[in-house]
Structure formats: C-alpha cells, structure tokens
Amino acid sequence: MTEQDHRAATSPPPSPGQVWLRSERPRKQRVTRERIVETALALLDEEGAERLTMRRLAERLDTGSTTLYGHVATKDDVLDLALDAVYAEVDLPGEPGPDWAEDLRGFMTDWRAALLRHPWSAGLLGRPMLGPNMLAREEFLYSVLARAGLPVTGVSDAAYAVSNYVIGSTLMQASWQTQPKDARKAADEHVQTQRDRYPTLAAHRRMAATDWDATFARGLRALIDGLAPAST
Template identity: 45%
Template structure:
C-alpha cells in the first residue's frame, strides 16, 4: 500500500482564505492605490494583496478599468451627504471641504476623476446633491454648469497641487526652510518684485485656512450672480 491514508496526514492549521467578493476586491484596490498610486496599480498586485490568483478576480470584476471605477466610486462614500433642507452655501462648503479631505487621504483620486465620467451610484448621489443646492439657490442653464465647474475645479486643482507638494516636500522642517529661502529671495529683489515681496506671504503654510478662504471667495462670486429673491 503506497498511498498515505487521509487520517495519517497532518492537518493544515492555517485559517482558510476569506472568499473573494467584489467588496473585498474594491477595499483592497483602494488600499493598493493609496500605497502605489494609479501607475503602480495592476491586477497582479491586487491579487497578491488578496492572496488570490489573478484570474480569480475576473469572476467578480471585468477588468482593471472596472476596478478603478469601483474604487473611485467607493471613496465618495467617505463624504457625508448633508441633511435635507440645509442652506445651499453650507451644503457646497461641506461637500467641498470633505472632498478635499478625501483627496488628501487618497492622493490618486484627482487623477482618476480627471480621466473618467463619475457615473457610479455614490458619485451620482453627490452630484445630485451638488446640482440641487445650486439649482435651489436659483441658478439654471449655463450659469449652473459654470458654477459647478468653478467649484469642482477649484477643489480638485487645490488638492492635486497640495498632494504633489506634500509628496515632494515631506518634512515640515524642510518646507519651512524652503519657504524662508523663497521669502528671503523676494525680499532681496524687492526693487524688481515689490508687490510679491510685500504681499506674497510665502511663509504662510495654512493649507486648510487657505482652501476655505478661497472657497468663500468663489462662493461669494456665485452668490453675487444669483437672481434676486422675489
């Protein structure tokens, strides 16, 4: 008898691998994108993170691009929807402040948002809320579209630039030293750049305060274009 009996084999004490699901795949994809960015994302790396075979992923998702769409929609769930009946400025401020925070936690989001339509159910719920706030304030037609573009472009542009800055200048002490050098340079050349030397305030590094003040300025401009209340 050459075949070893089942009952004589050592049992495998390793816990069984969790079953794959679309939810597990998307959660792992978000984590992989956080770690590696879009350029470092692949189905092979995703499968390795899940301790699964690459082909096993395709029983739950159609392609790499599908996974990216699902991951992008999933992070919108981190942005709370406002309470019904909230004032339009409060709705937009909360949505954009939270959107920036989400893009800071997930630096890959601005890149994906710029390259694909936001048609996932969570993203569309936020877009509905955004458009409804501006439409309820009285904007319609091209004015409404322009207001949406101005607000979203401001938030995305600010977040993308901040992400690049934070990825490049990581240490706070290095950032402070660089800002001091730039301010010193402007001061030395104040005869050429008097306005910059006096007002640029290069050493001001409050990204949160700067974002929220800039957002108020954009909202003030939109409010000035609203039709009069009758």
C-alpha cells in the same frame, strides 16, 4: 471563430467608466468585489495609481489574477470602483438645510477632505463620473446650486467652477506636500532674493508656511459669495 472570440473581437476596447455599464454576475467566491475595492484602496493610498497592477492587487488578496477577472475586466475597472468608494466618504445631509450656501460649503469641505485622505484620487477625476456614489453627490451639488436661483446654464457653470476649485486645490496640496520641507523653504528664499523683479510675490507668497485649510476656506467663501448675487 468561436462565439467567445467573436464577442471579444466585436466588443469595444476597455476604457474608464465601462464597469458601470456592465451587470455584475453573482459569484460565490472567497474574493468579492467589495474585498477587491477595499484592498485596492489600501494599495492606492500606500503607493499611488501608477504602481497599481492587477498582478500586485491579486498578490495582496492572496489569489490569482484569474480570480480578479471574474469581478473586474481591467485596471480601469478597479480605479473606477475605488474612486466611487472615495466618494462614498463624502457625507450627504438627509434633508436640505435652510441656507444653500452653507450646504454647498459643507459639501465642498467634506469632498476636499475625502480626496486628501486618498491623495491619488484627485488626479483621476477626468474619468467618466458614472458610479452611484459619484452620481448621488453630483446630484446633490447641482440641486444646491439650483436652489441658489442660478439659471439653467448657470448651474452647470457654477458646478464646474466649484468642482475645479476643490480638485485643483487638492492636487496642488497633495503634490506640494510630497516635497521636502527644505525645498519649500528654498522656493520662498529664491523669490525673496529677487524681490526687485517679483515684489508682489515676495510680499505675499509663503509656500513653506501655507495653512492649507484656512486658505481653502477663504477661497471657497469668495467663490460662494460670487454666486450669491445671482440668487437675489
């Protein structure tokens, strides 16, 4: 067994997050990691994560797969790098503002906007969050919640609550908006025809006319207001 074969046999299997645990070797090549990420983002935005392959990415870059493997080991590496680039689009203030709730509201709103610009991204957020842009924004989120006066365990609980709200609402919006408008209207009409069985749904649910931005803002306000008493 050669030394290379030995390393391959003893290395852990590839998995999400591994790209952040390896050092990138400097290379003088036409295709850089930055170009790979930029091209992968465009491909993902056009076609989604399911259709991303190393071969198709190499074709888009007008190069061979071997060139890609000089920068990334697996498709998971590409997805991790692309996700971190999405997080780079979420603005962070230079200094904390006077109101932790306003800082939190602005951050969550910007985060949602970034995910919606890349509809595939929210569905991949169960991966290890180890990229520098991801970690910087998670640090900001935890620091804002710590300023709210939450106990140590409360900070983590609140971070999960607000993060899951953003991710869940983004997933629902991205999925629902891929449906034809006629399908949304038909769903509302179906509930209306059974209003005797579902009176509350018939009175309040209007999926075809959902104002996603306003609905998100109201839900986020209620969530933040629920955290506020802990700071007093």
